Amino acid sequence: MKTLPFFCRGKVVRGFGRGSKELGIPTANFPDSVVERLPADISTGIYFGWASVGGGDIHKMVMSIGWNPYYKNTKKSMEAHIIHKFKEDFYGDVLSVLILGYIRPERSFNSLDSLVAAIHNDIEEAQRRLDSPEYRKLRDDFFTSTRDHILNGH
Numbered sequence: 001m002k003t004l005p006f007f008c009r010g011k012v013v014r015g016f017g018r019g020s021k022e023l024g025i026p027t028a029n030f031p032d033s034v035v036e037r038l039p040a041d042i043s044t045g046i047y048f049g050w051a052s053v054g055g056g057d058i059h060k061m062v063m064s065i066g067w068n069p070y071y072k073n074t075k076k077s078m079e080a081h082i083i084h085k086f087k088e089d090f091y092g093d094v095l096s097v098l099i100l101g102y103i104r105p106e107r108s109f110n111s112l113d114s115l116v117a118a119i120h121n122d123i124e125e126a127q128r129r130l131d132s133p134e135y136r137k138l139r140d141d142f143f144t145s146t147r148d149h150i151l152n153g154h
């Protein structure tokens with residue numbers, strides 16, 4: 001995917017409220033304006049990278065881009081599960097993400113448990129891959145040079 005790494009930023013909006021309640025895995029959802037501006041060659045699927053809320057600490061993240069086939073959403077979404085325990089929700093805060101790599105396509109599952117298990121595997125894979133020196137360097141390069149700018153690009 002030639003547009004990776006891809007950096008984007010937007011205010012966290014509400015989704016269907018399923019992430020925390022049904023899956024036990026909250027996802028911070030990006031607004032339509034950010035989803036619509038994704039480069040065409042970033043296909044739907046599951047990605048990993050780095051994220052920061054409100055310009056705060058940088059954490060590992062996994063992201064889902066697409067129509068959530070298990071739920072048959074009709075609107076494309078971009079949602080990040082940040083691998084960190086937050087004290088409270090952060091709707092309305094600015095979320096910055098650096099998307100670095102692709103994990104797998106989105107798919108449907110026979111049960112909620114299988115979807116949850118697949119997401120836990122994604123989280124483990126992201127944890128492992130983001131420890132590489134190359135991805136740590138990209139984190140430092142992108143977040144220190146772009147912290148004060150609004151952008152949707154790479």
Ligand SMILES: Cc1cc2nc3c(=O)[nH]c(=O)nc-3n(C[C@H](O)[C@H](O)[C@H](O)COP(=O)(O)O)c2cc1C
Nearest residue numbers: 015016017018019062064068069070081106107122
């Ligand atoms: C790492 C990750 C992988 C995901 N994989 C899938 C998938 O394969 N199929 C699917 O239907 N949804 C997938 N999802 C999306 C979840 O279904 C979605 O985050 C959940 O429904 C919460 O949506 P909400 O923010 O609207 O509440 C994934 C989400 C994450 C964070």
Ligand SMILES: Nc1ncnc2c1ncn2[C@@H]1O[C@H](COP(=O)(O)OP(=O)(O)O)[C@@H](O)[C@H]1O
Nearest residue numbers: 014015016017019020026027028082089090091
């Ligand atoms: N580790 C986390 N990663 C992502 N969002 C989190 C996390 N911890 C708390 N949140 C909060 O949970 C919200 C997402 O929960 P979710 O159940 O997916 O609801 P929604 O459908 O409104 O996106 C985020 O917008 C954010 O405010």
Ligand SMILES: [Mg+2]
Nearest residue numbers: 015019027028
């Ligand atoms: Mg969500």
